[in-house]
Amino acid sequence: MMLIACPHCGPRAHVEFDYGRTLDAILPLDAAPEQAAAVLYARDNPRGVSQELWQHTHGCRAWLVLTRHTVSHEISAVVPWVAATAAPRESGA
């Protein structure tokens, strides 16, 4: 039961949030089937620091990028997802 410090709402229990995916599993909309399979099914599963996309579903509904240690569950950074890159935005699944 992690505590996630939402930049908008403050520290909240993780039951308020929904996990999206790791950043390296974000798929371009026009990805070829081989590329999609590689990104979705053959990605890394690190024992250590992981960059993840979470949504504060039962709060401000913002999409957030968490820097989280997969063993200790230490969350070193929570920043709002900014669609500044060329990567297309998640539809929100």
Added chain:
Amino acid sequence: MTGPMRTSAGGAIDRATTISFTFDGRTYRGHPGDTLASALLANGVTLLGRSFKYHRPRGVLGSGVEEPNALVGVGLGGRFEPNTRATDIQLYEGLTAVSQNRWPDLRLDLGAVNQLIAPFIPAGFYYKTFFGGPKLWAFYERFIRAAAGLGRPPAEAEVDAFDHRAAFCDVLVVGAGPAGLAAADAAAAAGARVILAEQDGRLGGALLRDPVQLSGADGLAWSAVVADRVRTAGGRVLTRTTASGFHDHGLVHLVERRVEAGQAPAAGPAQRIWHVRARRVVLAQGVIERPLLFAGNDRPGVMLASAARTYAARFGVWPGRRAVVAGGDDHIYLTALALADAGVEIAAVLDSRASAEGPLAVEARSRFACHQNARVVAARGGTRVRGAQAVAGGRRLDLACDLIAVSGGQTPVVHLHMQAGGGLDWDAAAGAFVPVAPRQNHEVDR
């Protein structure tokens, strides 16, 4: 006087008030402040159950949640609760308890014949041995099903409500012994929001069995003053509340028992789960005494030394009238002296060490027969202890007694610390694995 084994004075019980309860259909009397176990012991009831497989007689070994033997069914109808520790139920008017795993009754238990055929059903013996075609199995199954398990599940649906609640604090202290109380006191004085959780019905921990002067006052009086100070500072003190899980980022689950097992709540839920998010957690859960290994060490009348002291000091109950105290550290002398002061005759103190020169040992030697290089070999007796066979310096001793108080050392309660990902290290001086390297944001009391 509530029972032949009740002392004439002393203990944290309300002797002016008498409450009645039943065990296996017989009515007994006890006092507010008793547990079911202490009230039964006061009434001279030492046989409380039968073991799982061989139906060996079982009594009271401990005095709290560490109790492995005295498991009973409590309550009626939709409030029935099987496998409840008699040592962890606070006595209430009308409590109804039944023993388990015996037929037709506890004294005359036909399942005890398993002890005679024990050589043929070794550890690991499995019911599948009886497989032999569907017809044969259908025949065996009735008997095997009847013999399986300890308690019976309740026959009716639960009638009470159960509640949960979220809470936040700066410092959560688990355990209200002297260390936990001092930690809560210091945190509250520094302005922190404090929650203090104690699974017992009373604050004080070890102070309840071993009277100690703290800050110039009686230990229990000091506990009450400190708890009041914590409450006045805005802190919350929860009794009958057990920390059951220590999860990520300081989330601790507490189970608060608002009523005892089988008891009807006057209003509101029977139990409440607290989800506490704490900035810091202090684990001050104390120690559990280890038993000793010898033949018949599960016989009713064999008891942890700390439990024997608890029954004498806290409940005003003689755990026995003539005791052998055995172990390997100065707790045995503390126990012998405390029991003797409560009016128990000390048959012998058996110290496994070659010598003991502490002040307690010196005093005990001046009052009782104390043996070095000594240990218990076997407990004699049937459904209760009648004596102890011992070896002292190579010489055999046969001691008549009805209580064998044992102390095999103290083990810190590290369950929450371990569950939260912490480590353990062997401490030779303490003779125990002690908590190190906490992984969550918590402190461990050493």
